[in-house]
Amino acid sequence: MNTMWVVLGAAGVMAISALATAWAQSKIGTAGAAALAEKPELAGTVIILVAIPETMVILGFIVAVLIILRAGAGG
């Protein structure tokens, strides 16, 4: 039972952070593509802007790993 909650917790962290990243990237990506159509020289800035929300899912991943390892459910 305890293991189930640990796994669910880790999955929840991943899912929420991934959804948040996906939502943010969808908005930024759309606007970025529109901006690039008019100003291709903004490519570098757009790459940065699209990559910024990925921090959320990466930190979510690390927190999920920590939850599993700390709870000893990894093995």
Place this chain on the structure above:
Amino acid sequence: MIVPMARLRILGPRERLADTLRAVQDIGQLHLAEAAPRAGVQPARLDTQGERRRGQLARALADIDDALRALDAMGPGTLAAAASVADCARWARLANRVRRDARALRDRETALDEERALVARYREFLLAVLPIVRKVGDSARLTSHAVVAPASARATVDALAASLREQLGAEFSMTTQQLQGGDLAILLVLPTSFSAKLEARLAEARVPEVPLPEAYRGLPLQDAVPKMIDRLFQIPQEIEACRTSRAALARAHGPELRKAHAALVDWLAAATAHERCSVTPHAFTIEGWIPEPGVPALTKRVAELAGDAVIVERIAREEWGEADAPVVLSNPRLFRPFESLIALLPLPTYGSIDPTPYVAVFFPTMFGMMLGDVGYGLMLAGLALLIHRKTAPGSLMHTAAEVAGPCALFTIIFGVLYGEYFGDLAHRLFGINPIIYDREQAIFAALAAAVGLGVVHIVLGLVLGAISAGRKHPKHAIGSGVSALMVLLVVAALMAAFKVLPAALFTPAVIALLVAFPVLVFTEGLIAPVELLATLGNVMSYARIMAIGTASVMLAVVANQMVGAVGSTAVGLVFALLFHLVNFAIGLFSPAIHALRLHYVEFFGKFYSPGGHKYEPFGHRTAPPGAGLHGNAV
């Protein structure tokens, strides 16, 4: 590094302006600049004749552009000697004639393409109904109608057919065929006397009749169909004939038009440059920038080409601001491909730091840390080598291959350290173990290595920021240095607290932090503590190196597990190979994007000063059509 620039002023008698400007254009090294305003000095203007000629040449250039586009014959032209007025008139006439002929051929090709597409769309249907149409054509009592209905109108068509069959009996028949795209092509055969009523019934049901190409409208269906089928075989030949004629036109006039294009662009650039010069009633000045090492050569060549009456003098460093100087990056051969990654951002300002050498070291390192697999590294090296050989030097793909080479090398090095050869394949087959840590298991070690690299990278960025600000903003430079020191102290305190370093270091580190804090606030203001927290957050952002690396190794391990897990070994092997390919593709993009982001956001944020403008020397240019008129006139 950013090449040191010199600002020069060329002075001479006014009547020598045109000659001198031509000499400067021939040398092609001076980035022209507006002269500083002085009493009695005014910008040089073209005279009335020059203005008129500029208008004529701009129009002729537009015509030549159009003609070359219509011929598909764009490309760099060879620059001939200075063009005469007669040349320009001849080129304008030639451009007009060629443009007219090429456009006519193009329009004909387009019309033929459209006809072919239309006939091809109904080809199968027409072939299927041809025997019926011919049979009906022989009968005076019967007529045929071809209609097209959308797939959704099938029920309406069926109801209409049932009604007609009931009304007309055996004299009515219907043939249907589904077209590409889902529409329904229908041939209705019925008594001629009923034809008018049918059209009314079709209109009521809103079913459109087959739109015959214009050339066949008005012909009976039994005559039009065979002609359309025949045309399908004739049209490609006619299109080919048009293309051959256009290619012949391009061969006959393309080189001359490209030469004309180059000459006109050159003349117009010189006209624009003329207006950037300054004159007094008796003298002229031309000002501009040149990389410092090129000054003696330029001085000598101006003297040779323009004569002794023209002199070149260096403008003192105190008289110009760094913001005005153009930027030229110059790096060793090995680092140069990484300039393309800097080119995605605005150029650094003159006098700031060129980040290329740091990117050339850290980008492949981060990439290797993330992908870290000998197998993938070898695949990347092979791919980079192939692209490097197949592409032209200077092209985007060629540069990408040059960046990919060091990335592949570091991927192999880290692969050896992690003991990864297509994931855990070498461990399974040969028992090869990691040298430093196993990324599958040692999550904390991987995290520590990633954040450790982050500390080094961020501290380096802060130190570069301190150096960059040193001369102009000493207070900010001290603040940047103190920030770097505090990041190191925070890391030392944490490591001491977790007993990675001797615990005795904890108290001195905290005391040093407390001493550094007021210095930071004094130098950087009250916002400094918030910025310090943001900097520590930046360090944590490097954890993505571990996260992406772990994801990559896990995918590779899953790929290896497919052998034996899915039915037969052969099927499992195919799945495993496919999965490795997918992982490799992800492994190319994801580490590259994230390594870039770590540089652009976390690293550059500490010292990079964007806003420099490109060094564009005034010279001869054989620009391809459509590149604009003023590109080399600065």
